[in-house]
Amino acid sequence: MRKIATILVLVFFVISCKTGDDKDSYTLPTSNGNTNRIMVVTKGADWDGKIGDAIRTVFGEHQVGLPQPETLLSVSQVDPVGFSSFMRHGKAVLILKRGVKEGITVQKNRYATPQIIVHATAKDEAGLLKILNKRGKEIIKLFKDEDIRFTQRLFKKDxxxxxxxxxxxxxxxxxxxxxxxxxxxxxxxxxxxxxxxxxxxxxxxxxxxxxxxxxxxxxxxxxxxxxxxxxxxxxxxxxxxxxxxxxxxxxxxxxxxxxxxxxxxxxxxxxxxxxxxxxxxxxxxxxxxxxxxxxxxxxxxxxxxxxxxxxxxxxxxxxxxxxxxxxxxx
Missing domain, CATH: 3.40.1000.10 (Mog1/PsbP, alpha/beta/alpha sandwich)
Structure with missing residues (x-):
């Protein structure tokens, strides 16, 4: 009987630790962060260099129709080494990284819920700059659309x-x-x-x-x-x-x-x-x-x-x- 109880506890623990994009996401912690704000995961040297300048230019475009200048999105930065534990619970995250396969991929509810993580991968700095300049508006739309859905879910409840x-x-x-x-x-x-x-x-x-x-x-x-x-x-x-x-x-x-x-x-x-x-x-x-x-x-x-x-x-x-x-x- 004691063995059966132990097995049941282990099974429950394994199931509870599963993380998926949808049906298992209820086991995840609640994400943190406000709408229209993203966290960029990139090295400090990149943030202070050309990549950071490109991010501030692309995401720093002003929203039209406002009396005072306000950017489309507010952006903060964290070093990849610091992207762990609580920092991973951000609601909207852009990860810039070097890799062989260049492009953009999207993860939802990876570490918290609701959460969207956009991975921008390129072989080198020049490749990352190309992605930011060529596909920056696409990345912005990914984050904005997810914020719209998140906000609508809140409103639907009340x-x-x-x-x-x-x-x-x-x-x-x-x-x-x-x-x-x-x-x-x-x-x-x-x-x-x-x-x-x-x-x-x-x-x-x-x-x-x-x-x-x-x-x-x-x-x-x-x-x-x-x-x-x-x-x-x-x-x-x-x-x-x-x-x-x-x-x-x-x-x-x-x-x-x-x-x-x-x-x-x-x-x-x-x-x-x-x-x-x-x-x-x-x-x-x-x-x-x-x-x-x-x-x-x-x-x-x-x-x-x-x-x-x-x-x-x-x-x-x-x-x-x-x-x-x-x-x-x-």
């Missing part, structure tokens, strides 16, 4: 019940908005949610905001050119300032950037820029997704905007991006 809101039911969609967002207005054609940023880095009257509405689809070739005009019309109608004659508009001194995108398998446009209140001093960044819903002959529009004076705003906009990309249109 989301609002969208069936309670007239506009969302009328448009016919689902999306994962955290319960900390509160309803401001719901007309049946337009809905506005707001989260007050009363703690953390945005102490004061800062807010994160979500707007959702739809308009008829007319000339598909003119959608991108009309995004600013549409959002200014909505701002005048629904987003007032503190006094009469004040309302939200697109900042006139800054031209927004528009990119091709995809939401729920549908063609869309992503626009990033700055908003301001006409005849007032309030301003901040916005992100707009204009989605072409051909089935219903309309455009479904999700917009997020942030008001958080004197603090960085990249991560607030990232949260709004994650919410937008959770959208499913009926």
């Amino acid at each position: 989301r609002i019940d969208e069936t309670k809101f007239k506009t969302i039911k009328s448009i016919g969609l689902t999306l994962d908005i955290p319960k900390r967002y509160r309803l401001v207005e719901d007309t049946g054609e337009f809905i506005w949610f707001r989260q007050h940023l009363k703690s953390g880095i945005a102490r004061g009257d800062g807010t994160n905001n979500i707007l959702i509405y739809s308009i008829p689809l007319e000339d598909e070739n003119k959608i991108a050119d009309n995004i600013t005009a549409v959002r200014d019309t909505i701002g005048k109608k629904y987003i007032p300032g503190s006094k009469e004659g004040m309302y939200m508009i697109t900042e006139q001194a800054y031209t927004p950037f528009t990119f091709d995108a995809e939401i729920d398998g549908k063609k869309a446009y992503e626009t990033r820029g700055k908003w301001e209140v006409k005849n007032d001093f309030m301003a901040g960044p916005f992100i707009n997704y204009t989605i072409i819903d051909k089935k219903n002959n309309r455009l479904v529009i999700f917009e997020g905007f942030t008001y958080a004076p004197s603090v960085n705003k990249r991560d607030f906009l990232f949260e709004l991006e994650a919410i937008a990309k959770s959208m499913k249109i009926n």
Whole structure:
């Protein structure tokens, strides 16, 4: 009987120590690290040389549409010798190493969960520099996409019940908005949610905001050119300032950037820029997704905007991006 018990304990220990990408990952420790931040594993000499310069150039590109310069990703470095024990639990890791087989490989949930490790391997310094310069945007996308999925999983656990809101039911969609967002207005054609940023880095009257509405689809070739005009019309109608004659508009001194995108398998446009209140001093960044819903002959529009004076705003906009990309249109 004692032998059987010993065998069972050994079997349980072996099973518990297994690490896999999915089904066994629950045995792993929880990863550490915030969104939009990666740890680079490379030698100190490389970090202080050409490789470090390339990393800072590629990952140090500024996110468009923000009032103050903020990089796409924040980067820290650790020497391979130090990449052990607790340091291996980082949520997002880029490992640069020398090897015969050049290229990029991805591991998920290797030492912790959730975790993504991107291995960039080349024969020498010149090869690593080539990977960083040629495939840097691809590496950034790997990390950003994983951060989006991680954030969406968190939001899904504590989301609002969208069936309670007239506009969302009328448009016919689902999306994962955290319960900390509160309803401001719901007309049946337009809905506005707001989260007050009363703690953390945005102490004061800062807010994160979500707007959702739809308009008829007319000339598909003119959608991108009309995004600013549409959002200014909505701002005048629904987003007032503190006094009469004040309302939200697109900042006139800054031209927004528009990119091709995809939401729920549908063609869309992503626009990033700055908003301001006409005849007032309030301003901040916005992100707009204009989605072409051909089935219903309309455009479904999700917009997020942030008001958080004197603090960085990249991560607030990232949260709004994650919410937008959770959208499913009926």
